[in-house]
Amino acid sequence: MKIFFRYQTFRFIWLTKPIGRRFHKSHQLGAPLTLADFEAINRCERSLPKNFNFAGDVLDQWSQKEKTGERPANPALWWVNGKGDEVKWSFGELGSLSRKAANVLTKPCGLERGDRVAVILPRIPEWWLINVACMRTGLVFMPGTTQLTAKDILYRLHASKAKCIVASEEVIPAVESIVSECPDLKTKLLVSPHSQDGWLSFPELFQTASAEHSCVETGSQEPMAIYFTSGTTGSPKMAQHSQSSLGIGYTLCGRYWLDLKSTDIIWNMSDTGWIKAAIGSVFSSWLQGACVFVHRMAQFDTNTFLDTLTTYPITTLCSAPTVYRMLVQKDLKRYKFKKLRHCLTGGEPLNPEVLEQWKVQTGLELYEGYGQTEVGIICANQKGQEIKPGSMGKGVLPYDVQIIDENGNILPPGKEGEIALRLTSTRPFCFFSEYVDNPEKTAATIRGNFYVTGDRGVMDSDGYFWFVGRADDVIISSGYRIGPFEVESALIEHPAVIESAVVSSPDPVRGEVVKAFVVLSAPFKSSNPEKLTLELQDHVKKSTAPYKYPRKVEFVKELPKTITGKIKRNVLRDHEWGRT
Numbered sequence: 001m002k003i004f005f006r007y008q009t010f011r012f013i014w015l016t017k018p019i020g021r022r023f024h025k026s027h028q029l030g031a032p033l034t035l036a037d038f039e040a041i042n043r044c045e046r047s048l049p050k051n052f053n054f055a056g057d058v059l060d061q062w063s064q065k066e067k068t069g070e071r072p073a074n075p076a077l078w079w080v081n082g083k084g085d086e087v088k089w090s091f092g093e094l095g096s097l098s099r100k101a102a103n104v105l106t107k108p109c110g111l112e113r114g115d116r117v118a119v120i121l122p123r124i125p126e127w128w129l130i131n132v133a134c135m136r137t138g139l140v141f142m143p144g145t146t147q148l149t150a151k152d153i154l155y156r157l158h159a160s161k162a163k164c165i166v167a168s169e170e171v172i173p174a175v176e177s178i179v180s181e182c183p184d185l186k187t188k189l190l191v192s193p194h195s196q197d198g199w200l201s202f203p204e205l206f207q208t209a210s211a212e213h214s215c216v217e218t219g220s221q222e223p224m225a226i227y228f229t230s231g232t233t234g235s236p237k238m239a240q241h242s243q244s245s246l247g248i249g250y251t252l253c254g255r256y257w258l259d260l261k262s263t264d265i266i267w268n269m270s271d272t273g274w275i276k277a278a279i280g281s282v283f284s285s286w287l288q289g290a291c292v293f294v295h296r297m298a299q300f301d302t303n304t305f306l307d308t309l310t311t312y313p314i315t316t317l318c319s320a321p322t323v324y325r326m327l328v329q330k331d332l333k334r335y336k337f338k339k340l341r342h343c344l345t346g347g348e349p350l351n352p353e354v355l356e357q358w359k360v361q362t363g364l365e366l367y368e369g370y371g372q373t374e375v376g377i378i379c380a381n382q383k384g385q386e387i388k389p390g391s392m393g394k395g396v397l398p399y400d401v402q403i404i405d406e407n408g409n410i411l412p413p414g415k416e417g418e419i420a421l422r423l424t425s426t427r428p429f430c431f432f433s434e435y436v437d438n439p440e441k442t443a444a445t446i447r448g449n450f451y452v453t454g455d456r457g458v459m460d461s462d463g464y465f466w467f468v469g470r471a472d473d474v475i476i477s478s479g480y481r482i483g484p485f486e487v488e489s490a491l492i493e494h495p496a497v498i499e500s501a502v503v504s505s506p507d508p509v510r511g512e513v514v515k516a517f518v519v520l521s522a523p524f525k526s527s528n529p530e531k532l533t534l535e536l537q538d539h540v541k542k543s544t545a546p547y548k549y550p551r552k553v554e555f556v557k558e559l560p561k562t563i564t565g566k567i568k569r570n571v572l573r574d575h576e577w578g579r580t
């Protein structure tokens with residue numbers, strides 16, 4: 001943790017020095033953009049400015065507000081590692097430190113505006129520094145999780161033609177094993193107190209870098225970041241986002257779904273490699289001036305998690321459904337969370353049973369959001385809105401969310417179809433710009449006047465959306481269409497089931513039938529499998545329409561998941577159908 005102490009020492013020197021460029025000049029002819037302007041853009045009541053840069057137009061404005069006392073004395077970033085180390089940066093400090101980091105990227109690393117930078121770092125403060133430094137210099141930030149294998153890294157470096165990789169020590173062996181196959185990669189920058197042959201040392205360069213840096217005037221539509229999708233259904237795709245799609249597009253999400261104000265402290269548990277980290281731990285939060293809380297936690301641990309919520313004044317929690325599924329197995333009533341008031345989830349369907357148990361045990365609602373790397377948040381249960389357990393909430397601005405058929409016709413409430421976003425003559429500014437180097441896949445997302453998500457769902461007469469499954473995951477048995485999520489949600493109501501994945505399985509009579517892979521809770525692990533299978537089948541028949549019950553049940557120790565923790569139903573399905 002030495003490097004963090006070094007940063008903290010700098011902190012005091014910098015606070016007494018004038019900061020390089022105090023105000024970004026992209027709007028120098030008019031007044032600086034305000035939060036109200038960003039909201040108006042999200043509501044399509046105002047057009048995008050020609051230039052926009054999140055660091056200059058948002059972060060540096062919060063830094064000004066700190067100086068004038070218009071923002072509470074709340075850190076912008078609060079990092080802990082559970083071992084007593086802590087970093088707290090104000091927006092002013094984040095500004096100074098990220099200017100130094102920007103100088104490291106442009107000078108010794110020799111990177112130029114538009115170059116792509118792969119950033120594979122765990123949850124350490126440098127991830128945020130490098131992220132903001134890329135914004136200041138116009139570099140295209142491409143995050144990846146440290147769980148990536150050598151093959152995954154090679155895929156990403158090849159596909160993106162990245163000029164630089166910024167990585168932590170644990171990633172070195174994987175990078176070294178494939179680097180000879182990456183001719184475009186010019187620079188390897190190591191974030192570690194130790195040095196390594198062939199790698200530039202970030203802490204060393206940072207120490208001597210100047211804090212004077214002029215933020216580049218990026219165009220609103222200029223590329224800002226490339227996110228690789230989770231790869232739940234195939235190879236990850238490179239979704240490219242612009243300065244404004246990320247930097248402005250999450251304003252309403254931060255205010256109404258995350259319900260953030262500048263006095264709030266949000267703990268978003270997403271891994272740094274996924275867009276959810278950007279949504280909850282950078283854009284939505286910092287647009288609202290809130291404090292981003294980070295726990296280094298290398299691996300999820302329920303005790304550490306619960307201790308953190310009881311120790312720190314975290315007001316807002318965002319985590320995957322899997323985490324809540326694990327937490328409700330505990331006796332949560334024993335814990336008194338310090339300040340927690342708003343809880344969120346997304347990325348996967350949330351079973352109504354888990355929502356109910358969370359509420360009973362903590363007294364707090366769980367606000368689910370539904371979205372995609374490509375287009376951000378599509379539906380959400382926003383603060384103040386009645387929650388219908390099992391629903392993903394209503395469509396969120398600026399999107400017009402509809403359920404359509406295979407010909408692009410809008411279906412009425414209650415009819416199942418594909419979840420789609422209606423397009424006007426111009427592409428919504430908060431959309432991804434494209435799948436890089438893949439015009440066919442980019443074009444395939446459009447059907448008539450709609451962007452198609454590839455997910456199936458239903459809208460009810462109140463405008464709430466209900467997830468059925470990914471289009472590929474829907475099971476057709478004896479002519480009935482069965483969504484896996486509904487069966488999984490019925491199964492999890494049974495005390496024997498911690499988690500399940502429901503897929504199609506071949507059947508000589510019905511063509512395909514429902515098969516459930518079930519992870520058992522501890523007290524049921526030694527149950528008689530035949531008896532338990534019958535009990536679970538009976539339970540599903542009572543809890544949902546009987547034709548949906550799993551005709552086949554297999555008990556497994558764990559389910560195959562993506563690195564993001566999403567269940568890979570396609571792996572189980574391919575196995576059933578002998579495709580592996």
Ligand SMILES: Nc1ncnc2c1ncn2[C@@H]1O[C@H](COP(=O)(O)OP(=O)(O)OP(=O)(O)O)[C@@H](O)[C@H]1O
Nearest residue numbers: 229230231232233347348349369370371372373467
């Ligand atoms: N609240 C939710 N309920 C149900 N499913 C969700 C929810 N939020 C997200 N999803 C699922 O996650 C998908 C978006 O995830 P992401 O952008 O990470 O890529 P992916 O679709 O998992 O990966 P790939 O496109 O590479 O297969 C959605 O299309 C949907 O299937």
